[in-house]
Amino acid sequence: MGTQGTRAEQRKQTRERIVEAAAAAFSDLGYHGASTREIAARAEANQGLITYYFRSKDELWKAAAGRIFSQLKQRLDQRLEEVADEDAREQAREAIRQFVGFVASHPELFRLMVEDGNQSNERMHWLVDERLRPMYEDFKRVHGRFLPNGSESTSAHAFYAMAGAASLIFAVAPECRRLTGLDPTERSAVQAHAEFLARIFVP
């Protein structure tokens, strides 16, 4: 039998549609602005299914945010293994290029992080402990290799400077278009942004 039709497959597909729609809606409208009705409508699913598959709106948010971070980690891990033989500076530059490429097509990552990072609520604690910390440890390893004399706080400044510099232009793409005329989502703009950051962060 095919991949369609079995109950397990149907479960998975419906759940996946809802998680994907939730990530987009939370990113577009904010946590409170994205109603479960709106999410269900985007997923072309019934509102009751959100309670059925997830216990609450909070749990749905965790599923949506967690999924994006997992995708990023997977992409970075894979790429970093491929360039493990290059010298430290080129590894760092490649990590920046990959990160920029990811946030360009997944601006939700940044928007969710900014919305919740300001408050000491449970969603933030969960995000830091479960998803962000492993990535930050990876960053420190790469960063420490090409800047051996850096302190712990040097890494923190560099991490947030890099993340912010890479993401903002894509997170506010409609604003950027209106303000500057540049469409940051175009392929050439993504590449230009990546090269700009690789050059200034790893001179």
Place this chain on the structure above:
Amino acid sequence: MGTQGTRAEQRKQTRERIVEAAAAAFSDLGYHGASTREIAARAEANQGLITYYFRSKDELWKAAAGRIFSQLKQRLDQRLEEVADEDAREQAREAIRQFVGFVASHPELFRLMVEDGNQSNERMHWLVDERLRPMYEDFKRVHGRFLPNGSESTSAHAFYAMAGAASLIFAVAPECRRLTGLDPTERSAVQAHAEFLARIFVP
């Protein structure tokens, strides 16, 4: 007569309390998350006064966001005049330092920008046309002076990279503390961040 007691003064003070509380609440909780009841409670004012002084929640948001941008513009204009005699690179570095200092004590600026910059709603259009554009023109002038060969799109990349790199760490300060142990709001951390950015953006 003193500054207290007159009706005009009372009006101004109450209005100001509400605008200030609104900026903090919108920043903390997002536009939809910040209820007018919550804002009134923070301002120690009655909820009905929000309708009395502002027509709607949207108008209140504009007053709050507009006020922050005006404060930033005032600070940058003043400082740029003071260093008008320095060479172009030092002017650019000083502008970065001032900008970092401002967003460190006003992380609302960045949070409001990120929340609305993603959607083509009326709030975003208003923010870009009324507040952001004059600041971007100033940025291009300073930027073009120390990088005379830069194109229009170069300015756009640099503008958003700088704004993001400067702001994120302060906008998610509680998250940064939990993740890295560094408190970005400390005086020394603000200075360190400013110098880090001044060095990498204006080598």
Place this chain on the structure above:
DNA sequence: GTCTATAATTAGATAGAC
């Protein structure tokens, strides 16, 4: 599994007393 219907809360905005 997916649906409709609805209960319980909370939202922005308004009316009118003082």
Place this chain on the structure above:
DNA sequence: GTCTATCTAATTATAGAC
């Protein structure tokens, strides 16, 4: 100007039919 009380609409979550 500031207050209380309230209207209408939208929210999350639940109950139960199919």
